[in-house]
Amino acid sequence: MANTILVGAQWGDEGKGKIIDVLTEQADVVVRTQGGNNAGHTVFIGKQKYVLHLVPSGILRKRKLCVVGNGVVIDPVSLVAEIDGLRQFGVKCEGNLFISETAHLVFPYHRELDAQREILKGKNKIGTTKRGIGPAYGDKAARTGARMIDLINPPRFEEVLRNKIKENNEILKAFGAKPLSFKKVHAAYRAAGDRLKPFVVNTVVLLHEAVRQQKDILFEGAQGTFLDLDHGTYPFVTSSNTTAGGACTGSGVPPHRMDRVVGVMKAYTTRVGEGPLPTESAEIADMLHAMGREFGATTGRARRCGWFDAVATRQATMVNGIDELAITNVDGLDTLEVIKACVGYRIGTRRYDYVPNDIELLSKCQPIYAEFPGWRRPTHDTRHWKELPARARAYLKAIAELTGARLAIASVGPAREQTIFL
Ligand code: GDP
Ligand code: IMO
Ligand code: MG
Secondary structure, three states, rough: OOOEEEOOOOOOOOOOHHHHHHHHHHOOEEOOOOOOOOOOEEEEEEEEEEEOOOOOOHEEEEEEEOOOOOOOOHHHHHHHHHHHHHHHHHOOOOOOEEEOOOOOOOOOHHHHHHHHHHHHHHHHHHOOOOEEEEEHHHHHHHHOOOEHHHHHOHHOOOOOOHHHHHHHHHHHHHOOOOOHHHHHHHHHHHHHHHHHHHHEEEEHHHHHHHHHHOOEEEEOOOOHHHOOOOOOOOOOOOOOOOOOOOHHHHOOOOHHHEEEEEEEEOOOOOEEOOOOOOEEEEHHHHHHOOOOEEEOOOOOOOOEEEEOOOOOOOHHHHOOOOEEEEOHHHHHOOOOOEEEEEEEEEEEEEOOOOOOOOOHHHHHHHEEEEEEOEEEEEOOOOOOHOOOOHHHHHHHHHHHHHHOHHHHEOOOOOOOOOOEEO
């Protein structure tokens, strides 16, 4: 399969988990390289639903090496809960999961600060997952963070945590929030540290050994291109590089070892949280929500929905270098008479063929739509490209062409089998 970076080409929740699970069959190693437990990657195996937050989705297949790379931020208590939850379903992490020594830690004060800053922002809030992601990456950039390597060194961790709690309690008090008890946090984190210690290794060395042995590595992106800290709709973004470059910095595997980039996108658009979404449409949102679809895997929030936005996905191809596309949730459009896809933006008489960086301009952008006739037939039982309705094939080919990459996978349902390879 070669070394593959998989990224979300929209605003997250594109169906990366499902596609990762499908592609893992041919991979030896699956690596998370950025984000934290703000991610929620859904995988169905038979009727069983799994939602993965920090553990790579590759864990659901046996004998695949799973790595949480240096670029990820880890809430250790939540990671232990995830590992225990997986064990209840017979999924064993011991021996298959490796966690970077240098991944940064998320602490309860990060979560609290995340929540307090959102309250302070009022109507301008980002709509974060409140998992403490922004403050944790903030500490990393400010060089005031703590890492896994500190967590598993008890005397060092005690000293580091004591100072951190002291400093952050002052900030929490200024927000009018309750200060944290060092004792409680210390006890919880030390217990998690003891549990996680056997998983913690130098993942850069581990991954380079895999590269040397010509193993196939799959880099599991979290979030999506327009949530990228540099390339997204700032400030309505997450705090990591969700685009392809993040796979290198977040793993220590260099760019020239990467062979291809797969972009995952829905056949329409969704976004959870605040910020501009040019093709947002109540019509499509009502339809999908009535079908019980498009509720967040991490927070349960109803996702905002809209028509497919090719201006955005074209830009995703540009910044990620997407070679191949996996288009998911094709079946979500099965009942529509007319399907729209945005081919450009307009503000007054000015046309934009790219996503403007100025958030105010982007908020004013009106989509220019191309219309496609709907196929109005269920697609969820389709397993081969030729069996898809001709109108569905035409729509998928058109949006792939507008996006500027080769259509490689079409997904017609959440299950592994509901996958069409081209
Ligand atoms: P991720 O964060 O990119 O992994 O995506 P999420 O798991 O948060 O959200 C994607 C949702 O779409 C999940 O509920 C998946 O089970 C579901 N899904 C993925 N592909 C398909 C598909 O082709 N059809 C349908 N009906 N559901 C899909
Ligand atoms: P996966 O990997 C969709 C969004 C939040 C919010 C913004 C910032 O499942 O695709 P954060 O908590 O990261 O500071 O929130 O980013 N967000 C996601 N939206 N899918 C995700 O992950 C997301 N992770 C964060 O809703 O708008
Ligand atoms: Mg998700």
